Amino acid sequence: MKRILILTAGFGEGHNTAARNIQEAIEHLESDEAVVDRIDLFDSCYGKFSDLLRQGYLTAINRVPLIWRGIYSIFDRTTFIEDVLVAFAKMKQALDWLLRETQPDVVISTYPFYNFLIEEIFKEGKEKNFVQVTVITDSITVNSFWYRSWSDYYVVPNADTASILKSVGIDEFRILEFGFPVQLEFLERTKQGVELDAIQRPKILYIINSGRKKATKIIDELIKRKHWKATIVVGKDEKLFKNISDHVKGFEERIEVLGWTDKIPELLLNHHVVISKAGGATVQEAIAACCPMIIPQVVPGQEEGNYELLRRYGVACFAEKPSDIGSALEYLFENEGEKWKQLKSNLKKISKPDSSIRIARFVLEQSLLENTPSRIFPSLSNKVTELNFSLVKSTSSQPLLCDFHIHSTYSDGRLTISEIVDFYGQRGFDCICLTDHLVDRKRLIGKFCELTGLVLTPTKVAEYFETIEKEKKRAWKKYGMILFCGIEFNKDGYSPKTSAHLLGIDLKNPIDPCLSLKEIIAEIHKQKALAVASHPHVFQSVWGPNTLFLWENQQEYIPLLDAWEVANRNDLFSPVGLKKLPFIANSDFHKPKHIYSWKTILYCGKDPEEIKECIRSNRNVAITLYRDHKFGVILQKNMAELEIA
Incomplete structure (x- = not known):
């Protein structure tokens, strides 16, 4: 039985999304042969305090992005990591216990802080009896926190991010360009060949994850275009759901409002364009679905790299003002969607809908050498016959x-x-x-x-x-x-x-x-x-x-x-x-x-x-x-x- 431990954190949905999708892929490949534990130790160890940290993070990126830029920069440059670790002694102790008790074959981290804790636990040179894999969820602007502590392997979302790691001295064989781990549904639906309706009837997906003050104005731009259909995803905020539902009354035939949903892959695959900020998970899922993006907001720090990736490959438009979003969409759909088709074609060149399966296979291969006796030395069965055992216990002395x-x-x-x-x-x-x-x-x-x-x-x-x-x-x-x-x-x-x-x-x-x-x-x-x-x-x-x-x-x-x-x-x-x-x-x-x-x-x-x-x-x-x-x-x-x- 293979045992995999996945460590994640709720500071940005990308970390949890990556962890969840890797677990799903491993269990899909070997449901009976692999045990996967997915744990957020911030949440387990600190409870309400962890919730406050998470809320503080969300407040910083949405309301005071310039302050967040400063915080992000401090983390990128700080050399006082040991002082930081002291504040998380409880989490270090919990991780130490968890590693000893579960004896994992592979430890996957989708959040960089765990690698520092592991390094601290093993700083006296004791042998690690597991393979350590770090899944980097950011692109291009990769915070040094991701690679300043040891990991046996780094999974990166694209070649651009791989180049960043090579430039700071990470061995090439330790950098695995498998892609950001997306849901298996992207691969399954891609194989089936999803065909969108004619471009004359554009379908717009709008995911409201921040920038809520201008949400109604963006929706007004969608309502203006009578030949457009739109799906609005508002998440778990019930008050926001009610406000948006009230706002689109009378336009329900063209505008559908959803609360929290686990159908994002299906929605991305069935819409022509998605409007969303440049979050790690959303960007990578849009790439996997080959769904062009309109970006109304870029949070300083990690999201700058995500947007730069989209810009480099010509698969998104940046439009901060609601009126600019409407104009950008019209530009994509004019001339029978000529520009939209170009973006779609560019996306197919960088899309990796099989990313989670590739990561899962690699992880299982790492534990395979340790867990399947018959596959480690396949020639052993022949050697055993050479021993010519007797079936009678021997009382003569022998080694x-x-x-x-x-x-x-x-x-x-x-x-x-x-x-x-x-x-x-x-x-x-x-x-x-x-x-x-x-x-x-x-x-x-x-x-x-x-x-x-x-x-x-x-x-x-x-x-x-x-x-x-x-x-x-x-x-x-x-x-x-x-x-x-x-x-x-x-x-x-x-x-x-x-x-x-x-x-x-x-x-x-x-x-x-x-x-x-x-x-x-x-x-x-x-x-x-x-x-x-x-x-x-x-x-x-x-x-x-x-x-x-x-x-x-x-x-x-x-x-x-x-x-x-x-x-x-x-x-x-x-x-x-x-x-x-x-x-x-x-x-x-x-x-x-x-x-x-x-x-x-x-x-x-x-x-x-x-x-x-x-x-x-x-x-x-x-x-x-x-x-x-x-x-x-x-x-x-x-x-x-x-x-x-």
């Missing part, structure tokens, strides 16, 4: 490649249990253990985690055990691989020193996670299973919450635990090794990328009891960094005589 800490889709992993079996089996592993999260729901954090859907819930535990039991037989028959059933018991507190994660390896029956740690360990041992301290020390290279309770109380727990993780993912916990404690090394696997991490090598018989005894006795145990998918095959073929101290 065994093992991973005892793996998460599936039953908690916050990306692969199903069946996919995990194939993924590890194809790589020649000898023993693995599924250890999905089970939380102490008596703790507040545990209760919250259960609501996220990223941990095992009590209703799913029985099914989890049954599924692993079925897969055990297939894992052995097909790959000669031993599959253990396990649990990672989460005892999360408010600080690292009050938090502990405990692995139960080779469990036969469920255990109540609300028991105390010592009681859980006792229940694990009753089942002749292993109790292992999970990532007991401070993470250095891997990004995640520290769980230090067991280490802080090691003297109390050393006699109770069978082993301690000396390595987890890419982290080595040297203090564990220095204490000469029984140890193993694990992936803490959530998605295929995590296979390239520390693993355990045991030298013992390929038998569940021998494997567990080898770990308990801490003899013939070693760790290795797994770096090549052929490693398991090489190990089986070339290390038969290896004796591991």
